[in-house]
Amino acid sequence: MTDIGLYVHVPFCPRKCGYCDFYSITPSDSLVRDYIDAVLTELDAALADNRLHVETIFVGGGTPSFLPESSLARLMGRLAHISRTHHPIEFSVEANPASLTGDKAVLLRQAGVTRISMGAQSFVGAELQMLDRLHGPDDIAAGVELVRRVGFEHLNLDLIFGIPGQTLRTWSQSLDAAVDLGPDHVACYGLTYEPGTPLTLRRDSGQITPLDEDLETEMYLQAIDRLAASGFQQYEISNFARPGGQCRHNLRYWRGQPGIGVGPAAAGYLDGCRWRNVVSVADYVGRIRSGQATAVDVERLDPLGRAGEAAMLRLRMTDGIRCEEFQALTGYDPRALFADAIENHIRTGLLTVDHNQIALTRKGLPLADAVVRDFLKPTGP
Structure with missing residues (x-):
């Protein structure tokens, strides 16, 4: 029996954030339905080998919580069956404070989801606007309260430092606000200017000025010290957890352990072979319907x-x-x-x-x- 991590990519967002280079689109209703049909088919094929045991499940994106409730129910219904069959030690779903409703939260919990990873990014309104985020600071607190009320065991909050206009004071404000909400995991990422993103184009045209690298370093070290003082142990460059709060799925990845990726642009690694699925949703759906392989970047490392x-x-x-x-x-x-x-x-x-x-x-x-x-x-x- 081979333990694997199962990743499902949901490539949909209400709009694309200016800094994001992950594959995501704003879909039509029919494309969402076609995507769900294709993902369920790929899931069945990927797990047909009864020698595989799913140890962790992670649903990321994009914004999984943006899925219409009926589509989310179909996806979670299949993953709930996998969870009941394989008994994974962790079942994570990414969510946005603006799109995680009470009904969706209950649906996720009933499907066996144990961990919500929420993209807070900042608790300062101007910084969220700079990142083109749809939520405000108050939405984060409301989202966390919902997660607590529904009864998820674990909660991660993502934060970003190095945002144009951010200061040590506002970064400290976001760190304090995140800690005060009581998550058992916090991830702190430095803002990166990826080629072709709107944020990078704004930088290149002189509309915004990146932070000084020394200031970004100071912010990062501030996060390490602030979180350590609050009982969080740093276990990876960007990830901090209270005892028992480490992300088990990501640990599998950093340890180079086997995993299967399902959905457009999802990646996997099994039996020494690494692959990535075709990126386009339409191409992905077409390949599934015609019985073609979805993997386009296949590599076997020496x-x-x-x-x-x-x-x-x-x-x-x-x-x-x-x-x-x-x-x-x-x-x-x-x-x-x-x-x-x-x-x-x-x-x-x-x-x-x-x-x-x-x-x-x-x-x-x-x-x-x-x-x-x-x-x-x-x-x-």
Whole structure:
């Protein structure tokens, strides 16, 4: 029996946020129905192998809570059956404060959902407007109260720092407001300017000014300290949890464990093979209807490639690379395989190494992307 994480991508939003480069569209009613039909078909095919055991379920997007209630009920009905059959240890759904109604929340809870991940992003109205979010600060508190009333076991709040116009004071305000609402998980992401997004176009045309990198670093370190003081343990670059609140689905991903992705643009990894589904909803639906494969980007990594990817993912976690575990998994001693990168980043104070662990330092955490790139493509011991 192989444990897997099951991810379902819902690619629909009421409108696209200016910073977002995830695949999402504003659909017609008929396209939503066609999408649900196709996803249910792909789910049945993906789980037809009775050697697979679903350990975690994560429904992301897009905005899953934006689905019309009838469509959400169809999707959750099938996932509820999977949940009753496989007994996953976690069942997460992403939600937006503006679209999570009481009826939808009850529907999710009755389907077996245990964890809501809510895209708060900021508790400052002007910052939410800068991000093109549809909700206001008061909607976040109302959404959290609804989650509590319906009885979900776990709640995550997403926050973004580095928003144009944001200050240390307003960032501190958002951190305090999030902590005061009592979630057991908080994720803090630095704003990124992805190619082709409206926010990037506004930056490039001089309409907005990005924050200074030193200020962003100060905001990130402020989040680490503020959340630690409130009982949250940082377990990944951007993720903080109270005891028992870690996202088990994402932990599977960072540990390089098998997972299946269902829906347009969803990715999976199983038996050493990695793939991503076709992006377009119309193309996805057409392929499902005609019995064609939905995967278009298929890759089987060689041993060195798998080792590099495993190192990159593990360095994102505060536990870092456990050397004995890594060698048992990949066949390589990471201290030898990545000797040059380790030496370089120890010298600059970004890595710490002991007899069985390679991990980012506090100084290295804000520069993690630059560090992990040096581990992604090892040249061999």
